[in-house]
Structures are given as structure tokens and as C-alpha cells.
Amino acid sequence: MSDAAQPTAAEVRAAAEAVKTALDRHLAAVERRSGDDDPAVYEAFNQLAAAAEVYDELLYDRYDEVTPFEIPGAEESLPPYAGPEEPHAISVLIRRDYAVAEPQRLLAQAQRVEAAEYGDGGGADEEAAGTVPGALGILFGEFEPDEIASRHKEFGLEEGDSTLWVTAADEPAEPGEWLEAPFEQVDSQRVVCRFDVSAVFDEDVSDDIDEEDDVEFDGDEDGDLERLDAER
Structure with a gap:
């Protein structure tokens, strides 16, 4: 300049x-x-x-x-909340990202589910259990998302970023109303609270630690540090 x-x-x-x-x-x-x-x-x-x-x-x-x-x-930051003072309904929007770190482990788990369901004779999804997309369909069809999140390593998955939004509504949605596009009509002013988990938060902490010559870090040997950021 x-x-x-x-x-x-x-x-x-x-x-x-x-x-x-x-x-x-x-x-x-x-x-x-x-x-x-x-x-x-x-x-x-x-x-x-x-x-x-x-x-x-x-x-x-x-x-x-x-x-x-x-x-x-x-x-x-989220804008100020402008939804109903006493919501009669809420929607919980969740996104969790995973990397398929061990495809063979994923396939083996899907095949176990199929064997337990249909026995040695196999079932309608026997061929699907031999492909990664098919195995994902079997496992997410068999287990709740929260269980997969807590057992992701067993399924050969590696956690990425995740976010959870709680939004307020005046009335519950009609059955089937939003199923085709569940995340398209999110009004940020009706977000009651939001929780984010990301490795980027840990990178910020690690950068600060690296700058301190005399700081010793006695953390998790796996490096699985997580920080929960809650808006509101």
C-alpha cells in the first residue's frame, strides 16, 4: 500500500x-x-x-x-429468534457426515445383519450386502442413527462434522408434507437453538497450543478432541 x-x-x-x-x-x-x-x-x-x-x-x-x-x-451468528413464544411443535434437523474409512468392515457388518435376519439361506438383500451403498442401506435400515453415531467405528465409519438445529412451529406439519424436501424451508429466525461439532474447532485449539513453547498437552492418545458449540 x-x-x-x-x-x-x-x-x-x-x-x-x-x-x-x-x-x-x-x-x-x-x-x-x-x-x-x-x-x-x-x-x-x-x-x-x-x-x-x-x-x-x-x-x-x-x-x-x-x-x-x-x-x-x-x-x-443466528438472527434473533422471531418464532412463537410458546411453540406448539418443533422440528429437529440433524446432519452427520461420515467417511467410509474401512469398507470391508462396513460390508462385514451388513453381511452379519443379513445372516441374522435370513439365516444361511440368504435374503432379498444378499447381493446388496456386498456393495458399499447396499451395506449402508442395510445398516441404516437396521440401526437408529444415534446408535450408528455411538458405534461408528464398528461399522468402518469415521466421524466428520455434525449439526443439530431445533426449530419452532405454530402447528405440527401435516403427514407427508415435507418428506420430499425436508431441509428446504428452514426459517433461521425460528431456530430455537443450534449445536455444531467440527474438527475445525480442535484445529484452532491445536494452533494455540503449538504457539506456546512451554505447554505440555496430556490429551487423548487418539486425538479425538471434540468441542460442542451451542448457539443461543
């Missing part, structure tokens, strides 16, 4: 003052909030995040320095 394009010291100072003002407004909104999802707190949070981002950029451009804190952007 050329000197002509750099912000002036006065602009950096003004950005710092804007952060101070945004901090005061955010604290005042928190002190006056009417509930956990007060729109005024949400708006003040976004204003504080925007002011801090501007200040951080100007500070770096002018002085090649950064702030010691990071405020997540508004796009990383």
Missing part, C-alpha cells in the same frame, strides 16, 4: 473512538435486555463487531499493528 492510500492518524483515532462508543452501547443494551434474544443486544453486537473490524483494518494499514481480540462477524 502506498503512503497516499494509507489512512491518517486522525482516521485511526476516530475508528478507535467508534469502538469505544460501540462498547458502551453494547453494554447498555445488555444491561437493559428483556430476554435472551433481545433484538437490541443483537444489533449492538453487530455494530460493535463492525466498528472493531474497521479499527483493526485501519490500525494495520497505518501502523502495521493488530488488536489482541477478535469479534466474530454477524454472519456467524
Whole structure:
């Protein structure tokens, strides 16, 4: 960046003052909030995040320095809840990703299920048990998703990211109403709570640990660290 394009010291100072003002407004909104999802707190949070981002950029451009804190952007948060105060129905949306780490183990488990179901004579799905898609169909048809999640290693699967959203509704959906497209009509303002699990959270923690020369980590030997992030 050329000197002509750099912000002036006065602009950096003004950005710092804007952060101070945004901090005061955010604290005042928190002190006056009417509930956990007060729109005024949400708006003040976004204003504080925007002011801090501007200040951080100007500070770096002018002085090649950064702030010691990071405020997540508004796009990383859910909007304020705007659903019914007393929902008469809820929908639970779940996505879990897996890698097929050991196909042979997966196939063996599906074949065991088929043998237990039909005996040595085989059954209608005998050929399907010999393919990965067929084996997946057999196992997910036999076991509940929560059981597969708790026993995924037995089935040759490796956990990836997962998320669970609880959304509020005025009334229960009609039978068969959403089966063709179960996740298309999610209103983010009706999300009561959300829980995410991802290895990316552990990577952030690992990066912080690597930067500390004197820190010793006595963790799980398998490296299976998980962090549950709950919105709301």
C-alpha cells in the first residue's frame, strides 16, 4: 500500500473512538435486555463487531499493528429468534457426515445383519450386502442413527462434522408434507437453538497450543478432541 492510500492518524483515532462508543452501547443494551434474544443486544453486537473490524483494518494499514481480540462477524451468528413464544411443535434437523474409512468392515457388518435376519439361506438383500451403498442401506435400515453415531467405528465409519438445529412451529406439519424436501424451508429466525461439532474447532485449539513453547498437552492418545458449540 502506498503512503497516499494509507489512512491518517486522525482516521485511526476516530475508528478507535467508534469502538469505544460501540462498547458502551453494547453494554447498555445488555444491561437493559428483556430476554435472551433481545433484538437490541443483537444489533449492538453487530455494530460493535463492525466498528472493531474497521479499527483493526485501519490500525494495520497505518501502523502495521493488530488488536489482541477478535469479534466474530454477524454472519456467524443466528438472527434473533422471531418464532412463537410458546411453540406448539418443533422440528429437529440433524446432519452427520461420515467417511467410509474401512469398507470391508462396513460390508462385514451388513453381511452379519443379513445372516441374522435370513439365516444361511440368504435374503432379498444378499447381493446388496456386498456393495458399499447396499451395506449402508442395510445398516441404516437396521440401526437408529444415534446408535450408528455411538458405534461408528464398528461399522468402518469415521466421524466428520455434525449439526443439530431445533426449530419452532405454530402447528405440527401435516403427514407427508415435507418428506420430499425436508431441509428446504428452514426459517433461521425460528431456530430455537443450534449445536455444531467440527474438527475445525480442535484445529484452532491445536494452533494455540503449538504457539506456546512451554505447554505440555496430556490429551487423548487418539486425538479425538471434540468441542460442542451451542448457539443461543
